[in-house]
Amino acid sequence: MIIDKEQIHLHNETLLTAHQQRLQFCKEQWDDLETVIGKLIDFQVAIPSWALGTGGTRFGRFPGGGEPRNLEEKIEDIGLLHALNQSSGAISLHIPWDIPENPAHIKNLAAQLGIRFDAMNSNTFQDQPGQPLSYKYGSLQHADRAVRQQAIEHNLEVIKYGEALGSNSLTVWLADGSSFPGQLNFRKAFQHTLDGLKEIYCALPDNWKLFVEYKAYEPNFYSTTVGDWGQSLLYASKLGEKAFTLVDLGHHLPNANIEQIVSLLLMEGKLGGFHFNDSKYGDDDLTVGSIKPYQLFLIFQELVEGMDERGMDHARDLAWMIDASHNVKDPLEDLLQSVEAIMIAYAQALLVDRTKLGQAREANDVTEAQEILQHVFRSDLRALVAEARLRSGGALAPLSWFRDRQVRQQLVRERGSKTFATGL
Numbered sequence: 001m002i003i004d005k006e007q008i009h010l011h012n013e014t015l016l017t018a019h020q021q022r023l024q025f026c027k028e029q030w031d032d033l034e035t036v037i038g039k040l041i042d043f044q045v046a047i048p049s050w051a052l053g054t055g056g057t058r059f060g061r062f063p064g065g066g067e068p069r070n071l072e073e074k075i076e077d078i079g080l081l082h083a084l085n086q087s088s089g090a091i092s093l094h095i096p097w098d099i100p101e102n103p104a105h106i107k108n109l110a111a112q113l114g115i116r117f118d119a120m121n122s123n124t125f126q127d128q129p130g131q132p133l134s135y136k137y138g139s140l141q142h143a144d145r146a147v148r149q150q151a152i153e154h155n156l157e158v159i160k161y162g163e164a165l166g167s168n169s170l171t172v173w174l175a176d177g178s179s180f181p182g183q184l185n186f187r188k189a190f191q192h193t194l195d196g197l198k199e200i201y202c203a204l205p206d207n208w209k210l211f212v213e214y215k216a217y218e219p220n221f222y223s224t225t226v227g228d229w230g231q232s233l234l235y236a237s238k239l240g241e242k243a244f245t246l247v248d249l250g251h252h253l254p255n256a257n258i259e260q261i262v263s264l265l266l267m268e269g270k271l272g273g274f275h276f277n278d279s280k281y282g283d284d285d286l287t288v289g290s291i292k293p294y295q296l297f298l299i300f301q302e303l304v305e306g307m308d309e310r311g312m313d314h315a316r317d318l319a320w321m322i323d324a325s326h327n328v329k330d331p332l333e334d335l336l337q338s339v340e341a342i343m344i345a346y347a348q349a350l351l352v353d354r355t356k357l358g359q360a361r362e363a364n365d366v367t368e369a370q371e372i373l374q375h376v377f378r379s380d381l382r383a384l385v386a387e388a389r390l391r392s393g394g395a396l397a398p399l400s401w402f403r404d405r406q407v408r409q410q411l412v413r414e415r416g417s418k419t420f421a422t423g424l
């Protein structure tokens, strides 16, 4: 389904007066909004191919119909999101779920929709049909060299697919670990994993990055071989300058101070990528900003401050991606909400008065520091995000557009009500 730009234009016209009033209100409160709007226009968040279908748990999955049946339809869905919000101009693929049979055709289709290929993702957390050896007891950490070799070769294959599509990074998330005390020699598991990552790292093309993603627990429940940012940083530091830590919001133990983690990783030049989602209990994969929007803002405030400190380009120097798998919402509606939440938090972070915050910190004025942050957090900046969309050719109200035009119903008619997208 391709969106007609004229339809978006007509939709925007009906909302324009109200939008301009809200924008004017922002302009009266804040200085230098043109810079902020320019940065919002540049900022793009990649959508993973596996978030386009309804997620599930081990207890069940309840697909909503009209899910993309193949890679082409996944790209079309992201094209639809991007046409509406102009901030979803990248796709992150997963191998083997998204093996491109004809890379040139796939590349061309994505280019037509203004979509580039973000990080490639390997999968050694499941056994695939016909796979000779099992990952039941891990992949790169495995006691058996042959299993480790199979996992390494899979990652090399993922790099090849990525090269064919124009991606320039590989994200490795390992489910490796142990579920019971005594199961694993921690040092051996680490060393095997490091050796495997070294072989993968050596096969990276010159302009590629390797992201080492960590996760505290699940599917293993006693130890995880890349379990936290310290372990990830250890691997990334030993691997070399093309290796970075990737932070996924949902991959921490409850109440972890993620804003402090990103601040220190940026200080070390080792933060490479970021996965957005939200959670109440663990890796819940909920809509970004649906549970802890203040935490999201605090993280963005550290991201922006830390990137500026190093002279980094907000839009290009980190890999931004949504990593969610919601069970009960329309995936496309959920992604529109997630991108909106990210853009709002980013806009808020851009408007923090850092000079005043610095002065408050120097004076140990804790109350004032809180006031400075919460003043921005409690300001309604949705009109700024909408203005960035409007100037880029997107819709003023993407979710309303999606519902009013009955996009999901159209997709169900095109694809059927019993479709299953590959994913989690």
Ligand SMILES: [Mn+2]
Pocket: 213, 248, 275, 323
């Ligand atoms: Mn992730």
